[in-house]
Amino acid sequence: MKQKIRDFKKNQIIDEAIDLISNHGFHLTTMDKLCENLQVSKPFLYSYFDNKHALLIEIYDRMVAISSKGIEEILKDRDLPENKIRRIVGYLATINIEVQAISAIYMQEEKNLPEDKRQQLRQIERHLDDEFTKLIEAGVHEGIFEVENPRIATLSIFSMARWVHRWYRPDHLPAEIVASQIATYALNLLRYRQRPS
Amino acid sequence: MKQKIRDFKKNQIIDEAIDLISNHGFHLTTMDKLCENLQVSKPFLYSYFDNKHALLIEIYDRMVAISSKGIEEILKDRDLPENKIRRIVGYLATINIEVQAISAIYMQEEKNLPEDKRQQLRQIERHLDDEFTKLIEAGVHEGIFEVENPRIATLSIFSMARWVHRWYRPDHLPAEIVASQIATYALNLLRYRQRPS
Known part of the structure; x- marks a missing residue:
């Protein structure tokens, strides 16, 4: 209690x-x-x-906990790369809308973190970039995506999903619809073609 | 002199x-x-x-001058919507890479500007959003794009092009190649189909 x-x-x-x-x-x-x-x-x-730096670190940890946990679960699932990509992008966009204020802090206050914390965040982001790039490469290999540079595609898709907090307004459309459209854009960007069923 | x-x-x-x-x-x-x-x-x-606020305003004005001037010229040109979209996205991505430090400031220090300056920036951005959305709508009308919500597509594409400064490193690839790939992603995202020639 x-x-x-x-x-x-x-x-x-x-x-x-x-x-x-x-x-x-x-x-x-x-x-x-x-x-x-x-x-x-x-x-x-x-x-x-x-001090207030301890508070800032706590806010970053909260954001990492929310985003990494959900994404790691999707990555671990047995699912097709195109489904994982749709789910990860939808998830990232959704939390960036739902915790809009934390997302804004996450993207803007990094330079106020201690160096070791910044390093740790970069590592987490790089790990996610790597895993996502592998999903794209798998899809290219299977012939369902067509993209020249999977790494640049990853970084571009994450830009879309992560910066939605800057322009999203509740009077646009409900969060889940916007997030699902962004997930569709990610697959379009990769020139996704459905598998023959 | x-x-x-x-x-x-x-x-x-x-x-x-x-x-x-x-x-x-x-x-x-x-x-x-x-x-x-x-x-x-x-x-x-x-x-x-x-004071340093005057300096910050000067930096924002510089960024607006660089980006708006180039984009307005493209908008005024007689060219097909798909070409204008490719050129605008390529241009935005290029300047965000070339003036990486100014771009970072532009996206992070807005809250330190006086309210009237912020309003002015929002107006400029909204004008650009509107014009770009019209290009997408024109393409949908002509049957070369296929996208549900042109406004959300605009905002997503601009996120890609504007946040490239955060992840771009010179050891990735030359700026013009990355910018041209992002421009291609923008057209992919819109499910661009070439016109019958």
């Missing part, structure tokens, strides 16, 4: 930090401002986070 | 500011640091820019 309450309070702090950082940027977000908005004391806040 | 020298010095300042802001972010970039790196006095620097 005690731990659950602590977790609940911690999440409240993180949510407020996400709100402040995504609206005003990391540098204009202060621990004082956080206390003020949350109506808590400084000792209370510092009992959870030593 | 005097004006030319002044312009030259001004450009030196802007180049240094681009370097500092893209590496350390707007908030850690100070007028003092700029003077130090350029080995100039504060009165000299202030005779060009009142």
Whole structure:
């Protein structure tokens, strides 16, 4: 029970930090401002986070946890490369819309992370790039995709799926429809031809 | 002659500011640091820019000048929609690679601009989105493209072309090849079919 309450309070702090950082940027977000908005004391806040850098790292970890977990599950599944590609792109686009503020922070505040954390993120991204490129290569090999450079295709597809948070507005269309269209674009981009059934 | 020298010095300042802001972010970039790196006095620097916000605005104006000018020219040309799309995407991707540091600033420091400047940028982007969407609609009408939602397609294509600066490394491939591949992906995404000749 005690731990659950602590977790609940911690999440409240993180949510407020996400709100402040995504609206005003990391540098204009202060621990004082956080206390003020949350109506808590400084000792209370510092009992959870030593400084705002620790908070930023926590936000990045949260984003990585959300995105990597889902994608790793899809990668592990027994499924055709074209299905995995559709599912991964749809998943990435969906979370970038659903956690729009965290996505914006993820893409914009990287230079405020410590070097070892940045390295770790690059490694995670590179691993995902590699796995996705392999899916494209498999499809090219099987004759269902037609693309000159699978690595550039991967990076271009991820740009589409990751930056949707910048332009998505709820009055456009529901998130799942936009995400599914982007997943279709990814397959179009690869000149996907259905297998003969 | 005097004006030319002044312009030259001004450009030196802007180049240094681009370097500092893209590496350390707007908030850690100070007028003092700029003077130090350029080995100039504060009165000299202030005779060009009142403050670092003026410098940031100048960098945004530079990016808008580069991208809008080229794109407006392509839009005005008498050319088929598929050719205009290929040329616009190729152009956008190329400049995002060539002025990689300015592109990074453009996408990351917007929240440090005054509200009226942000509004102006949004207007310019929306105008371009509208014109590009019309090109897609024209192609759908002529039966050379097949896409459900031209607006979402536009935004997805621009994500690809605009975020290339984040992943492009010179050891990948030359800029013009990457840009031309991205332009091809844009047409693939629209399920482009060549006209009967």
